Amino acid sequence: MRLAEGIVIEKEETFGKLKFSALRREVRIQNEDGTASNDIKERTYDLKSTGQGRMIQVSIPASVPLKEFEYNSEVELMNPIADTVANAxxxxxxxDWYIKADDIKLKEKVQILKKEPTNGK
Known part of the structure; x- marks a missing residue:
């Protein structure tokens, strides 16, 4: 059983801050004989979620380049979806629940510029 389109996630409310941990695994495409090929189907990353209070795993398509961010870098997910697989x-x-996203990107830091006071000039 699968949900037709998955469940769209409100990122901030669901995950809080996300921090990059590591690449967990690469899923390879299977050959016709059932053996693993050299072609990668998707990569799964470990991310620390303050909203969930634990580590979460997020899968990204292999068409997206390998992510090698610094440990604890703040990241954000592009179009995350939660889905399920049920086995009788x-x-x-x-x-089993899983999370997929189109990409993982470094979170842009917003800089607040302080206006310097002018001395009446």
Missing amino acids: TYQGADV
């Missing part, structure tokens, strides 16, 4: 069991179903 003898006692019901096991449901």
Whole structure:
């Protein structure tokens, strides 16, 4: 079972501040015989979420270049979506949640410029 379009996420309310931790894994495309190819399908990154109070994993398409930000750099997700995969069991179903996004980017820092007082000139 899958949600048709996933659940669109309100980034700030859901995640709070996100800080980059590391690349967790690369998912490779399978060959016809079931073995892993050298082609990468997606990359999953660990991000610290103040809103969730824990580490979250976010998958990004392999078409996006590898992210190698400094540890604890503040980042933001581009178009994040939460989705599920459910597998039937003898006692019901096991449901796994996952988060995907179009990209992870460094959060731009807003600079507040102080206006210097003029001495009447």
